[in-house]
Amino acid sequence: MSKSDMRRILVSGACGQIGSELTLALRERYGHENVVATGHRTKPSDKLCQSGPFEFIDVTRRETVEEVVEKYDIDTVYHLAAILSAVGEEKPHLAWEVNINGLYNILEVAREREMARVFCPSSIAVFGPETPRENTPQETVLRPRTMYGVTKVAGELLCNYYFKRFGLDVRGTRYPGIISSETLPGGGTTDYAVEIFYEAIRHQRYTCFLREDTVLPMMYMPDCIKATIDLMEADLSRLKHHADFNLAAMSFSPAELVAEIKKHIPEFTCEYQPDFRQAIADSWPRTIDDSAARQEWGWEPSYDLAAMTADMLEKLGQRIGSG
């Protein structure tokens, strides 16, 4: 790696579902001491603490961000600290505070310090009931009904504004539901697709909070990490979009996931008791057109439903199987 590729990276939300794995991947790639993991309240795992620096920050208090950025001479931020869709409906004010004011603080610190690059994830939650639900286009109606979606649309617009107005290189993808074996997601509508694996291994049964035919876009963590790093390393001159790339890997319903898990655990059974999250899921797309990501930075997923399920059961089985 040449000197110009050297980065001093800060990851916010590093204890979260994506942050905990992305931080380790970034440390492998850019050097362990060059990637500062930061969190708010959650106690960081041993893996996170032992593999490089860790600091507490609160993204809603700009001075805590400035202090760490200054201390480590940060030039790149992966801003993953956020409140997800289900918690956002229970605590809309907190969602606004963290997702909007927190992002604004990150962007302002990055602008003032003329940082090289910022990553800020968006989500399929930017779409709403008026959006075409099949093969959802890159450019389409963005009229979400959740506070989470509202903050993500505003966040995309704000990031794109900072690029145009201040030349700050902000990039982001509209993540689908992310499935992972390391850290549980916290408070999303797609969380069932992670919980189901824990229950399938531990108790061979699960009660799903979405209807069995609710198709949603999903992605396995290795693809999520690959997409994030590939977009951040893409040649800026090739990018026509910046903070709002549609991103897809697979789409399935709870019933289809259950059928796939049954191929490995035949005795597994699932019941369905939809709750308030059903309405959120019903307002989101079923499948996504990600051709802009494919064309502009070569995006291509590796995992489909079968490959993801086999890998999840193997990884989780090793970790919690005997517990």
Ligand code: SER
């Ligand atoms: N996985 C997220 C959620 O369910 C969507 O971005 O809130």
